[in-house]
Amino acid sequence: MLIRFNKPYGVLSQFTPEGRWRGLKDHIDLPGVYVAGRLDADSEGLLLLTDDGPMQARIADPRFKMEKTYLVQVEGMVTQAALNQLSRGVTLNDGPTLPAFAIAVDPPADLWPRNPPIRERKNSPTSWLELVIREGRNRQVRRMSAAVGLPTLRLIRTAVGPYNLDGLPTSTWQQV
Structure with missing residues (x-):
């Protein structure tokens, strides 16, 4: 499974909130999905999440130069x-x-x-x-x-x- 999420400003690329930043759990309630590549809390836009380990590596790993x-x-x-x-x-x-x-x-x-x-x-x-x-x-x-x-x-x-x-x-x- 691959999820595309339009991450708003102020949300971390993790499910748990931290300090003044909110977590993904406020927006996505799907068990077993993980972020494929990070996006800073003060950045917005496309964040991909997946439950597929090899797909996560292909998206996030700089060796694949996506x-x-x-x-x-x-x-x-x-x-x-x-x-x-x-x-x-x-x-x-x-x-x-x-x-x-x-x-x-x-x-x-x-x-x-x-x-x-x-x-x-x-x-x-x-x-x-x-x-x-x-x-x-x-x-x-x-x-x-x-x-x-x-x-x-x-x-x-x-x-x-x-x-x-x-x-x-x-x-x-x-x-x-």
Whole structure:
């Protein structure tokens, strides 16, 4: 069994809550399913869960290099120079990243509101980019965008390999 879940902001990639963050048990009441790849509590979007160990490994293990696609709202305006850097790979404190697919995109028209909303500064514009990576380091997308001078304000994973969020409202799940 494979489940796709549109994880809202503030929910951990685990069933038990911790500190100020809620757990998956508030949204998914299915025994025997486990998360296949993590998504930080302050990130939103596609989280896959399965009861199949080998499938979990294929999805989560970096050796399989399954693409992960993100919509990223950043502080500042996305430039071609920043996109070029991301496309070549950037150096983080734990070493260089693999090259990423990076493009500037329009703000998504059908995006659900985030609770709480992102912080907005009157004197600082925001813009969006789509980033596709094949790694899964801790907070990698946030660190990559910061490395090119574009701090992340909102991060939404829209796809993992062939699985995506299409037609799945926030806080809901569906068996694939």
